[in-house]
Amino acid sequence: MANSNDRRQPRLEDVAALAKVSHQTVSRVINNHPNVSTATRGRVEAAIAELGYRRNTAARSLVTRRTQTIGVLASELGQYGPANTLLGVQQAAREAGYFVSIAAIKGAGAKAISDAVRHLTDQGADGMIVIVPHDGTLQVLEDLNLDLPVIVVGGAGEGRLSGAMVDQKLGARLAVAHLISLGHQRIGHVSGPLDWVDGKARVDGWREELAEAGLSDELLVEGDWSAGSGYRIGQQLAEQRSATAVFVSNDQMALGLLRAFGEKGIRVPEDISLVGFDDQPESAYFMPPLTTVRQDFEELGKRCMDLMRAQIEDEAGSGALVVKPELVVRASTAPRPLLS
Amino acid sequence: MANSNDRRQPRLEDVAALAKVSHQTVSRVINNHPNVSTATRGRVEAAIAELGYRRNTAARSLVTRRTQTIGVLASELGQYGPANTLLGVQQAAREAGYFVSIAAIKGAGAKAISDAVRHLTDQGADGMIVIVPHDGTLQVLEDLNLDLPVIVVGGAGEGRLSGAMVDQKLGARLAVAHLISLGHQRIGHVSGPLDWVDGKARVDGWREELAEAGLSDELLVEGDWSAGSGYRIGQQLAEQRSATAVFVSNDQMALGLLRAFGEKGIRVPEDISLVGFDDQPESAYFMPPLTTVRQDFEELGKRCMDLMRAQIEDEAGSGALVVKPELVVRASTAPRPLLS
DNA sequence: TGGTCTATCGTTAGCGCTAACAGGAGCCAG
DNA sequence: CTGGCTCCTGTTAGCGCTAACGATAGACCA
Numbered sequence: 063m064a065n066s067n068d069r070r071q072p073r074l075e076d077v078a079a080l081a082k083v084s085h086q087t088v089s090r091v092i093n094n095h096p097n098v099s100t101a102t103r104g105r106v107e108a109a110i111a112e113l114g115y116r117r118n119t120a121a122r123s124l125v126t127r128r129t130q131t132i133g134v135l136a137s138e139l140g141q142y143g144p145a146n147t148l149l150g151v152q153q154a155a156r157e158a159g160y161f162v163s164i165a166a167i168k169g170a171g172a173k174a175i176s177d178a179v180r181h182l183t184d185q186g187a188d189g190m191i192v193i194v195p196h197d198g199t200l201q202v203l204e205d206l207n208l209d210l211p212v213i214v215v216g217g218a219g220e221g222r223l224s225g226a227m228v229d230q231k232l233g234a235r236l237a238v239a240h241l242i243s244l245g246h247q248r249i250g251h252v253s254g255p256l257d258w259v260d261g262k263a264r265v266d267g268w269r270e271e272l273a274e275a276g277l278s279d280e281l282l283v284e285g286d287w288s289a290g291s292g293y294r295i296g297q298q299l300a301e302q303r304s305a306t307a308v309f310v311s312n313d314q315m316a317l318g319l320l321r322a323f324g325e326k327g328i329r330v331p332e333d334i335s336l337v338g339f340d341d342q343p344e345s346a347y348f349m350p351p352l353t354t355v356r357q358d359f360e361e362l363g364k365r366c367m368d369l370m371r372a373q374i375e376d377e378a379g380s381g382a383l384v385v386k387p388e389l390v391v392r393a394s395t396a397p398r399p400l401l402s
Numbered sequence: 403m404a405n406s407n408d409r410r411q412p413r414l415e416d417v418a419a420l421a422k423v424s425h426q427t428v429s430r431v432i433n434n435h436p437n438v439s440t441a442t443r444g445r446v447e448a449a450i451a452e453l454g455y456r457r458n459t460a461a462r463s464l465v466t467r468r469t470q471t472i473g474v475l476a477s478e479l480g481q482y483g484p485a486n487t488l489l490g491v492q493q494a495a496r497e498a499g500y501f502v503s504i505a506a507i508k509g510a511g512a513k514a515i516s517d518a519v520r521h522l523t524d525q526g527a528d529g530m531i532v533i534v535p536h537d538g539t540l541q542v543l544e545d546l547n548l549d550l551p552v553i554v555v556g557g558a559g560e561g562r563l564s565g566a567m568v569d570q571k572l573g574a575r576l577a578v579a580h581l582i583s584l585g586h587q588r589i590g591h592v593s594g595p596l597d598w599v600d601g602k603a604r605v606d607g608w609r610e611e612l613a614e615a616g617l618s619d620e621l622l623v624e625g626d627w628s629a630g631s632g633y634r635i636g637q638q639l640a641e642q643r644s645a646t647a648v649f650v651s652n653d654q655m656a657l658g659l660l661r662a663f664g665e666k667g668i669r670v671p672e673d674i675s676l677v678g679f680d681d682q683p684e685s686a687y688f689m690p691p692l693t694t695v696r697q698d699f700e701e702l703g704k705r706c707m708d709l710m711r712a713q714i715e716d717e718a719g720s721g722a723l724v725v726k727p728e729l730v731v732r733a734s735t736a737p738r739p740l741l742s
Numbered sequence: 743t744g745g746t747c748t749a750t751c752g753t754t755a756g757c758g759c760t761a762a763c764a765g766g767a768g769c770c771a772g
Numbered sequence: 773c774t775g776g777c778t779c780c781t782g783t784t785a786g787c788g789c790t791a792a793c794g795a796t797a798g799a800c801c802a
Contacts, residue, residue, distance in 0.1 A: 073757095073759085075758085083781075083782085084781065084782045084783075085758090085759085086760080086781075087781060089760060090781090093760085096779095098780075099779085099780065099781090102781085116524055117758090117759080118757090119460075119469075119524060119525055120469065120526060120758080120759090121464050121759040121760090121787090122758080122759055122760075123460035124458070124757090124759070124760095124787050125759055125761080125786080126761095126787090129459075129460065131525075139485055139492075140482065140486045142480065145480045145485040146479075148479065149480055152504055153506065156521055161503050162504050163471070163502060164492055164503075164504060165492070166489055178496075181496055183456075185471075186459050288683065289683060289684050289686070290683075290686070290687070314684055317684055317687050318687050321689050321691075324689050343628065344629050344684070347629040347632070347633055347658050347660075347661045348657075349689055351661075413787095413788055414788065414789065423751075423752090424752045425788090425789085426751075426752065426753080426791095427750085430750095430751090430790095437748095437750055438749095439750065442750085442751080457788090458787090460788080460789090461757090461787070461788035461789040462788080463789090464756095464788080464789070465757050465789055465790045465791075466757090
């Protein structure tokens, strides 16, 4: 197939020669400029196809000062949520003709963040999407005062740094409302770290729903998102026995609670009800299957990318910025036990 | 700080003017060429620092025909293994001064793959790392006959397409050997899809270890990696009751089995032992905590990136290509029950 | 002293593309 | 028939960088 004298990639000039036009006309065809006659357009397109021409991105970037690259700054990429958000971003980006370059960071140290940001700007990223929903990170980014569009996934909407988000507060309220509707009155909460945007928002939602029902919001314990922290907290809660239901800020911690309760002989949902958050695929196979709040991370990523595109191309943002979460009722919740 | 008349990014020329040398000398300093006197080098570096100069990647790529970008082709990026492999790749890449651009695909259709590959080559990737350990994918890639280095994570080592891998067969044998050492003789296997490289390798390991012990390898069921498939298969196995131990090809399917067994009143590990594969962080909090085979995905990604770098820069590959897995014994395995 | 060699630095060309301008053909009104 | 317009196409310059070659000065040896 390939020409054995395989010199190198064809360039505009080669296409132009074959189509008997100037290289500029070929450029016009590629970029969909008007004012190209149908006839020559056809000849050019045929030549492009024949040579298998592909535009050189570096050359184009050099002159347009655009790389068509979106940098994604992410921590915890190994986790379900961030990984799937990245997936959504990538998909939307590719459809829109953008490349996605990633920079992962461990922890949220200022240096790690600025190094990663620099890495992305060195590549000439046209914009940056941040999947590090951690207060400290936002502050560092704010201070860096970048001169390119920055979208923060789940961003708080305050200041310049914002983006699409899942309505965390609503999700939390759905969970708590579900528990209240089952008759529970002492509803605890195992939160994520409180310096994480999402963690805090879920606490707020839990509080608000309780307040409206006139219930107490005393029972709050802070975890670190990991199953291990859920396990340790579960052991404490098992000692106290002060709640009949717990809203847990993610499914992994809920798994930890489940095991701690199992070991202490506390039955879920007979003795205590549990609601998680995220709806990872595995959660349907916990014992018992976990009632949880589903958030569509992929959709979230897509929305963020759409927003990014609107900013870069100076169009009006189209889609809604808030993704609605959804309660998925399974078997870890039941009516409040009579005694207790 | 910044000059209020903030024109644009400084370029070589600006640095050169400030340091009173030619732009070429600045280029030499940046690229660590020899034959630059210490004095001028110092002046140039000072000028670079003062202006905050950063080299323009597009311009450099245009002339060097290198983008310093590694494309990562991945499916199932939402899963624990691939996501963490990507993490390792990214980390090693950044340390080596490479950018990482991703293209995710759903499924393994030939068109999806070639579109993604084209997307990466359009960006001018210097090399491609493939995290799609699926036979069909490898075939498609082979047929595309790309003229850039391609590293396949977990690659079979056959033909051009290979890369670093975790020794899957060894991992499977560790798992089975552990079960045998506990006295089990009827050891089943729930495999991953058999057209996945890893899935097949684990079946082979299971077979080999059984054969050496003179045990039967009749009990093989194919899953699809998901917890759901594990659940369905678990229900079947619970009916049959033909094995005292099952080696499951990943932790998620093991979770499904666990739940199916739990529902049928089959106790793990008292009635049946279970070994998983992967050692996801959650597996320690299953009920019971899962004995499994740990593979270090991040290390795997790093090794692949090292290999890539060696290929691009024409050095001898340094590190070992095979990462050793490790058996993690927890509570889902126990000696063979006496009756049965 | 003169020639050669080496270390250091400058000059020139060009990577492949797009923006800006220039030019020519066709059309219409006066 | 001419001026001015529109539509299409070509020519030129330059994005910021590195490779290749040229030039200069000092070192070193015969």
